[in-house]
Amino acid sequence: MLPSSWKAEIEETIDRSVESEGQRQQALNHKNATDIAAAIKSFGESYTARHNKPEKVDKVKRAIDLATLFLLFVTALFTALAWWTFGGQLDEMRKAYGPLKDTADATKAALVAGQRAWIRIDSMAVGGAGLLAKRESVDAPIAFVITNVGNTPALRVWPYVKLLTARDSLLDEQAKLCDEPTRQPGQTLGHTLFPNEQFPKNIGIGEYSVGTHLSKEEVARGLGVDNKTIPLFVVGCIDYTFPTDPTAHHQTPFIREIDQNPVPIPISIDDGLIPPGKLVLREHIVGIGRASN
Incomplete structure (x- = not known):
């Protein structure tokens, strides 16, 4: 070992x-x-x-640029062709739709003309206690008697009334006032008046009147050269609709001049309260011939 x-x-x-x-x-x-x-x-x-290598990078960049331009060209060409095709189709649709729309419009117009309400103003007057003329203000309730002479009910019947002086443009102020309901599509004011129904039955007890007013500034601007007399006018319209044309506003316009009765002398701010029986609303020449729509 x-x-x-x-x-x-x-x-x-x-x-x-x-x-x-x-x-x-x-x-x-x-x-x-x-x-x-x-x-x-x-x-x-x-x-x-x-x-x-630089030349390789340049070649690749040029190839990408060319491809991008080509794709843009193809896209533009496709878009132009699509719009051209769509335009042709749209023209064909218009040609086909035009006669149908004309027929529908004519049918609706015939229906509205044959089945509609017509509001007629039977009388207008200063109502209530009368016209109160002062240097500080002028107030006058305007009473109406109206009748539906059409063959369908008049809906949302409502008066638009304004008191003016000779200094105001009567037609312009009327146009602005009567354009108000068209700017209030949701308004439900007013009452219904059936065919051949008159409302109210008379002016006086139970009359239907609308208050009008001039401010101190408006009174001062409307005074005549004597600084006392003030020519007064009432402008406006009765606005309404009816079942066959419920979205449209139909109107009966009016322009009236307030005169003393029986002698047509101008209103004076010194007159104070003038009773209704001593006043009359005469149709003004500017409003004559203006038909309802």
Whole structure:
């Protein structure tokens, strides 16, 4: 048997040999890995250099620009063709729809003309206690008697009335006043008047009147050269609708001049309260011939 010391030396020699071989193998692996990494890096740089040349980039950019222009051209051409086709179809639709619309409009017009309400003003007068004329203001309730002479009910019948002086433009003020209901599509004011129905039956007790008023400034602006007399006018319309044309506003217009009765002398702000029996509403020449619609 070998001595124990030899055994230890042999084991130590074997261990150093194994350790040396491991280190050599580790160094060899590291060298191989470094060589492979360097080769990959070199290949990558070579590939990048070959494919990133300025002329290559310019060619690619030009190709992209040309493709973009071509696509834009195709899109514009397609859009133009689509609009041209749509325009032709629209013209055909108009040609086909035109006669149908004309027929429908004519049918509706015939229906409205044959089945409609007509509001007639039978009489107008200063109502209530009369006209109160002062330098501070002028107040006059205006009473109506109206009749539906049409063959369908008149709906939402409502008077629009305004007191004016000779300084005012009567037609312009009437137009503005009677345009009010057309700007209020949701308004439900008014009452219903059936065919051949008169409302009210008379002026006086149970009369239907609407108050009108002039302010101090309006009175001062409307006075005559004598600074006393004030020519007064009542303008407006009776607004209504009916079942065959419910969205349209039909109106009976009026322009009346307030005179004293029986002698047509001007109203004076010194007159104070003038009873209804001493006043008359005469149709003014500006309003003569203005028909209902």
